[in-house]
Amino acid sequence: MSAATLADLADPWAYRTLGELCDTIGPRLAGSPAMARAVAWAQETMQAAGCDTVWTEPVTIPHWTRGREWARCTAPVEFDLVMLGLGLSDGTGPEGLEAEVLAVRDFDELDARSAEAAGRIVLFNMEWDGYGPTVQYRSQGASRAARHGAVAVLVRSVTANSLATPHTGMMRYEEGVPRIPAAAVTVEDAGRLQRLADAGLQPRVRLMMEARNRGETVCHNVIGEIRGAVKPQEIVLVAGHLDSWDVGTGAHDDGAGCVIALAAARRLLTGGGRPDRTVRVVFYTAEEIGGIGGTAYRDAHRDELPRHVAALESDSGAFAPAGFTVQGDSLVVAAVAGHALAVAALGAGKVSPGWSGVDIGPICKEGVPGIGHRVDGSRYFDYHHSPADTFDKIDPGELARNVAAVAGLVRSICADPVALRDRGRSAAAAGGGMQPASR
Amino acid sequence: MSAATLADLADPWAYRTLGELCDTIGPRLAGSPAMARAVAWAQETMQAAGCDTVWTEPVTIPHWTRGREWARCTAPVEFDLVMLGLGLSDGTGPEGLEAEVLAVRDFDELDARSAEAAGRIVLFNMEWDGYGPTVQYRSQGASRAARHGAVAVLVRSVTANSLATPHTGMMRYEEGVPRIPAAAVTVEDAGRLQRLADAGLQPRVRLMMEARNRGETVCHNVIGEIRGAVKPQEIVLVAGHLDSWDVGTGAHDDGAGCVIALAAARRLLTGGGRPDRTVRVVFYTAEEIGGIGGTAYRDAHRDELPRHVAALESDSGAFAPAGFTVQGDSLVVAAVAGHALAVAALGAGKVSPGWSGVDIGPICKEGVPGIGHRVDGSRYFDYHHSPADTFDKIDPGELARNVAAVAGLVRSICADPVALRDRGRSAAAAGGGMQPASR
Known part of the structure; x- marks a missing residue:
């Protein structure tokens, strides 16, 4: 295990940060006052994590109250x-x-x-x-x-x-x-x-x-970016969704995913310096009520999607790491499997073709290679969308291993001379992409 | 396994009866209208099970409402x-x-x-x-x-x-x-x-x-008796407590114990005829609010306690049978271990010294050998006193094995030429009891 990974594992930042979100913000239904507080908290937390730029993007969502x-x-x-x-x-x-x-x-x-x-x-x-x-x-x-x-x-x-x-x-x-x-x-x-x-x-x-459907309201995706040192125009997107249901405190679904994404990005900075490519952390809104934040991101960023080298979403909870699923060409899957060797010792080495995530799904359909962060799923649905999805269900060791696994994978993807999306057969057959593989 | 035991295992009566109690009576806090309905239900059910005599005994209890x-x-x-x-x-x-x-x-x-x-x-x-x-x-x-x-x-x-x-x-x-x-x-x-x-x-x-403490009210122990064919004056008491908390439906605690006790007694009749000794089934009241039914039984039956050969209580739920604990002299423990060989194939053969039960505790202190029915305890406290103690948590196979185990043990105790209480050292040292062991 690399020195960087060992440092990742010892870092309590993610556990503390997730506890703060769950316990002091609590559940955060998209469109609710609590979600507005969560958006403010997310911006502050992204700044504190070392993002160079932090911004929000408005998303029109249905306004439902219980x-x-x-x-x-x-x-x-x-x-x-x-x-x-x-x-x-x-x-x-x-x-x-x-x-x-x-x-x-x-x-x-x-x-x-x-x-x-x-x-x-x-x-x-x-x-x-x-x-x-x-x-x-x-x-x-x-x-x-x-x-x-x-x-x-x-x-x-x-x-x-x-x-x-x-x-x-x-x-x-x-x-x-x-x-x-x-x-x-x-x-x-x-x-x-x-x-x-x-x-x-x-x-x-x-x-x-x-319960009432009250028409539309506006909520926000929250985005923080760490600029790449070598290829800042190339984006590796790492994401979770900030909204939750209005019971429990959205610990595994999906406070954990947001914190894993941000903590992994932060570890790139604290664990050895600025990544080659830009790492863009996205906390989507309104996943629970229709994946609306993900669609809004696609629409707002359509022009720059070709610069998205890869997108990774963590929305399966923070149980023991299990690996990654990849939505993309077989050669992309193979490339991710190569990158995941760096985190195999964490239990996250298994890579297979599969689903990426609700929020990054829309951009993956547009050709961005999608990576789903996978964990042990045996208890997830015991807590899912219930009052039992609370911070006490988070194991600090498993959370730290997930942060280290995602950080390790993203580190490797950012450092790869070949952009992940250019590993794909269609990109290769078309004679390139923005940076063809040097085969 | 004996033919009687195999018939016990195939009998769905206990499962149906417990479902009826849980689903149509529901939770039954001592002193509540639901408990009064449960007492009426218990009398009818004891009659239907074949008891020769069924009666209730009043118990003065604290009247608490939520x-x-x-x-x-x-x-x-x-x-x-x-x-x-x-x-x-x-x-x-x-x-x-x-x-x-x-x-x-x-x-x-x-x-x-x-x-x-x-x-x-x-x-x-x-x-x-x-x-x-x-x-x-x-x-x-x-x-x-x-x-x-x-x-x-x-x-x-x-x-x-x-x-x-x-x-x-x-x-x-x-x-x-x-x-x-x-x-x-x-x-x-x-x-x-x-x-x-x-x-x-x-x-x-x-x-x-x-919540209010409203002074005292009257509730009832419910008692049903199957008269012994040979030694009707000798009583083997088999019990659970009918009251529960006012959430869930008191399935494992202790609807199961009542039904196991009654179904075991019923199986003595249906599985080969009247037992040698009298089997007295007691559904105690107000266990949850202070073990009051058990104390009242001791006080009301003090004169006939010497005729109580043994008392068995089932109040640990209806999970997989594990055996029995015995509150009494070492020779009584040894005798119960001998009787339990008959049900070892059900997983109920393990006998050790220990606690009998809250309700029979008072008569055990007066010299009645006490037997606690033991089951796998790994999940009991997940449900205990909570809205989750409901009939869906009852496994019909495990319930049937418990009925067969208790029936088998009681069958053997009833058939023993020596009364269980006379196996004890103090009884032996005192030159007997009502029917000395023929050593």
Whole structure:
């Protein structure tokens, strides 16, 4: 392990900085006053980290507020449900609504029982089957149920493990379908309602949500740059998203990613001097409510995208480092694998083709090689979008290894005589890019 | 494995019965309307299980009600705390109270910082160190802090694992010390308050609890008996406690214990006919608020305690069977170990000297051999006294193995020509007991 990497590992800056974000700013829903405080904090912190230039860029986002909310089973047994309204859901009005519950385990069951859905609250009590297959009930459930005449939906929290913990997240309404309120309930409460229904004891639920979609507001991406010493016009972008859900304190999702990105950039300075290329740290906004900051960045920076040599996003939490996935040509993947040898001793040497990240996705589609920072994912969804995503879940040693891994990779990419994007077959076939590989 | 045991394992009665208790009765705080419904349910269920006689016995208990409650950090950052008032705590009055927080990690730190406690809310942010050492902060914390002039206490939830899950439980006021309100907060929130305090960012908390101690009320132990075919005057008592905390649905604590006890007794009938000795199933009340049902049983049955051959309590949850602990003479322990060979294949063969149970403890002190049903304890305190103690946490296979293990042990104890209590050295030395061992 290099001397620089050993110094990275001993540096408590990232842990302290993430603690400050989580504990003194707390959760930071895009568009909320807390997010505005987080943006101010981020600018100060980027300055303190040694960025040469720090600026913000406005992003127009939907303005959604939660307000008060509750749900209660009113028959055949009375009990309060532990719930969280889903992001971007409409509310119920102040009187709330009450209806019988139709509990289904998947969309097929809903379709088969269409006649029973009208006028009811549909409960999606789907089993955890990995994030992708499971989350569709959260994102699409309301409109799927509304098509059958349902008046609201409850969605079992998208998690494999629960200790009576509700998990929120974004939902979307389909055009032309009635907009009905949607809330997450705990695995525990979903199971109880399902079992009551299965026993023929028809449950009724009263749901009250003050949630409101209030049109648009403006939030900000926060950007800090460390100018390259040799090729300042070439940009290596390193990113996380600053916004979080409005519960917990957004520790793993994605305070950690922001701090890993910034701490890694800072380590380039403190661990041996200015990098050859420019390192641009981006804290995106509004990832949670539609990846809006990432799209806005692409649109605002379209002209300079050819100068983006690579983009790396950390948005998988700060668990033990596992490696990197690469969205790009096979020769780019191979090049990243070469760079990652420098951090293999940290557990981060595994590189495979794959997804980069929600925020850098839009620029990767435009040809910027994308790198996703990967970590042990076994506990991530236990905390994700829930009140349990808090700083106590961050292991300082694992966080430090992630900072060192990203710093080591970025250091190597910045020092490579060949720009990463020029490793790609299409770039090579086209006879170059801004700096062809000297093969 | 015996044919009876195999039949025990295949019987879904216990799982269905526990589901009914958890889902249709729900949580059942002693003295609450739900507990009265549980008592009625228990009588019907004991009848349905085949008990010859079913009756209730009144128990005078403290009448505590929770009411509404909330806590909020008001400075330096505003956030709601996830909390649960502790059982038997006084409330704050409707206006609540607000004060600075003194965060301490143990009683020694409180004593050392005595001067800082006056007028403050003391937060006990103790690390989990096993249940016994940790729970003293919940039970004694209020009076310990009140001695130093504190106005309320917050206690970190007594658990090793949290997903933003509050754990309640009973507390006690010392005589002659001001009675200040006491509430559990989550591990997450306790940590955040501690870190803010450690950073010199003095947290303030506003606490509102409508909790009230309303004097005394009457609740009931529920008792069902299967008359012995040969020695009906000799009683083998098998028990759990029917009351629970008022969150979750009291699945592992201790709906499972009640159902295991009753299902085991039922299996004696369905699995081969009436036992030689009388099996008395007791669902105790008010275990959670002071073990009151157990003391009342001892007092009401003092005259017939010599006819109690053995008492077994299941109050450790329905995880994988681990064996039994025995509170009694070494020769009694050895005899139970012999009986437990019959259930060793279920994982329940390990027998060691130890604690029996809160409810049977009072009669064990009077000479009744006590047996504690033991299970894998690795997850019990994740759920204990929290909203997460729900039926979905019950594994039907593990529950069935526990029923079979207890049924097998009780079957063997009932069939033993020598009464278990007469195996003891003191009984032997005294020249007998009601039926001396024929050595």
